[in-house]
Amino acid sequence: MNAGRVLATSTSYNVVSEVTRDTVMRTRDMLELFELGRIVGTERRNGSTEMLGAVVRACSDEQEHLAGALALAGGVLVATQNKQAQRVCNDLVRRQNGSGGSSMLRVWTELAPFMKLPNINAVVAEAERMCDVSVLGKLAPYVNKQSVERVACAVHAAAVDVLLRMEMGVSSLDDAHSVVHAAASVAQHLVDGTDRGLDRVWTLVADTLACTHWASVCTSTDFVQTVDVGRAGTEDYRRACTALVSYAQRQSNERADAMVHSVFALQPCLRFLPRSSVRVGRGREGAVLFYMDLLEHVTGQLTARTVNALVMPMAARYVERVVDRDWFESAHALVLSVLDAGHAEVAPWYARVVLALYPQSINMDLLGISFTAAVRALAHNGSSGLARNCVDLLIARIDEYAGNGVERGERRRELLCVLASQVASVPLELLSFAMTSIDERVDAEPLWATRRNVVSHVQDTVLESAELARRPALASWVWRMRARVDARL
Numbered sequence: 001m002n003a004g005r006v007l008a009t010s011t012s013y014n015v016v017s018e019v020t021r022d023t024v025m026r027t028r029d030m031l032e033l034f035e036l037g038r039i040v041g042t043e044r045r046n047g048s049t050e051m052l053g054a055v056v057r058a059c060s061d062e063q064e065h066l067a068g069a070l071a072l073a074g075g076v077l078v079a080t081q082n083k084q085a086q087r088v089c090n091d092l093v094r095r096q097n098g099s100g101g102s103s104m105l106r107v108w109t110e111l112a113p114f115m116k117l118p119n120i121n122a123v124v125a126e127a128e129r130m131c132d133v134s135v136l137g138k139l140a141p142y143v144n145k146q147s148v149e150r151v152a153c154a155v156h157a158a159a160v161d162v163l164l165r166m167e168m169g170v171s172s173l174d175d176a177h178s179v180v181h182a183a184a185s186v187a188q189h190l191v192d193g194t195d196r197g198l199d200r201v202w203t204l205v206a207d208t209l210a211c212t213h214w215a216s217v218c219t220s221t222d223f224v225q226t227v228d229v230g231r232a233g234t235e236d237y238r239r240a241c242t243a244l245v246s247y248a249q250r251q252s253n254e255r256a257d258a259m260v261h262s263v264f265a266l267q268p269c270l271r272f273l274p275r276s277s278v279r280v281g282r283g284r285e286g287a288v289l290f291y292m293d294l295l296e297h298v299t300g301q302l303t304a305r306t307v308n309a310l311v312m313p314m315a316a317r318y319v320e321r322v323v324d325r326d327w328f329e330s331a332h333a334l335v336l337s338v339l340d341a342g343h344a345e346v347a348p349w350y351a352r353v354v355l356a357l358y359p360q361s362i363n364m365d366l367l368g369i370s371f372t373a374a375v376r377a378l379a380h381n382g383s384s385g386l387a388r389n390c391v392d393l394l395i396a397r398i399d400e401y402a403g404n405g406v407e408r409g410e411r412r413r414e415l416l417c418v419l420a421s422q423v424a425s426v427p428l429e430l431l432s433f434a435m436t437s438i439d440e441r442v443d444a445e446p447l448w449a450t451r452r453n454v455v456s457h458v459q460d461t462v463l464e465s466a467e468l469a470r471r472p473a474l475a476s477w478v479w480r481m482r483a484r485v486d487a488r489l
Helices: 002-009 011-026 030-043 048-059 063-080 083-096 101-114 117-129 135-144 145-167 174-191 197-212 235-249 251-266 268-275 282-295 306-321 327-339 344-357 362-379 386-401 406-425 426-443 448-464 468-487
Strands: none
Touching: 002 011, 011 063, 030 063, 030 101, 063 101, 101 135, 117 135, 117 145, 135 145, 135 174, 145 197, 145 282, 174 197, 174 235, 197 235, 197 251, 197 282, 235 282, 235 406, 251 268, 251 306, 268 282, 268 306, 282 306, 282 327, 306 327, 306 344, 327 344, 327 362, 344 362, 344 386, 362 386, 362 406, 386 406, 386 426, 406 426, 406 448, 406 468, 426 448, 426 468, 448 468
């Protein structure tokens, strides 16, 4: 552009003034004017104030040219970071009140670090009116705590729109990722924040990620586009999730309960699905998957009332049947986190569920982890009777595979190993019962290889996970059992 050459080199104030006025009047592309200002500011850092004065003079009485003048002055400001340039830009922003069209919004994002808060709020209002999520995301780091909820509401509205359009088959992955990027910017206010007012922001950001989670779990068979980011999501998604988890873990039980109740109110499907066998759209199922993954890290902050009323019914829908592996695994991870948080009331039910799922849906490793977690939760809760009932269920399942046959022998071996793991988990008053039950079944086992395998598994359990108080008794017991097994070789 010839005007750029003149503005970058001319030493005449009148020439700069007239060329500036003419350029602002003729050029309609705000981004082009912004780039011109940046070039001029770079080329003549010391003389850029001369042009700024010309910009103010050229546009002081012409409201329709304010946007162009701001774009040009903004380019100079970004290039020079000049205090006079900052004053000029903030004055023009105040007079323009945030308007200027979509191309001007892109200029605002570049100027945000230099703008005063009232001016940023005016631009946020304009971006909200134009439903420009990408601009809202770039402005989010510069708004204050009073305004961040407004930005979060606008981004959440865009996320709901993306979800509804996806369910109608007209949304795209680019739309979803743009919303996630904006949500990640908003979520940074949660990293160090503790204000109660941010609880609402947490709820909105969480539901924004839930509404767009289908973009992380979809495959080529689900949509026209394919995505290769996987369940871990994009960098923006992971950053937002980290902020959500860290904020929730800093809250009291009452505040965490209220936040979880709020997200269940925003997503009725979270309450509807546990009571129905209907398969809903992939978008809503994706929202449920997101909340199971999120709540897995938050259950330690929740009361038993919220866990039993909201969290467990949602998990139970996916724990008992393998509709989709991702949902199945997330549901089990959620229940394990509930047990680890000390909510032992779900342990007997969960022990029965995992025993019923073996071996068709889960293998020995998952059964061992799940069953042991249930027994350990009951032991820590002082529920020896319920722990004994769980162990009795496992023993009955072992006895179902009595008899000859390769498959029966293999199932018996795996279940005996799971029973052997319980010596490190059962209450101390049940330890003698557990050891006697293992002794009886190991001695009755017809296959020497199975007997040897179970003894080795018990020994590994004693060395790795048994608490010090029970190790002496267990070590003596393992030595005697190994001696009996070797004697029958």
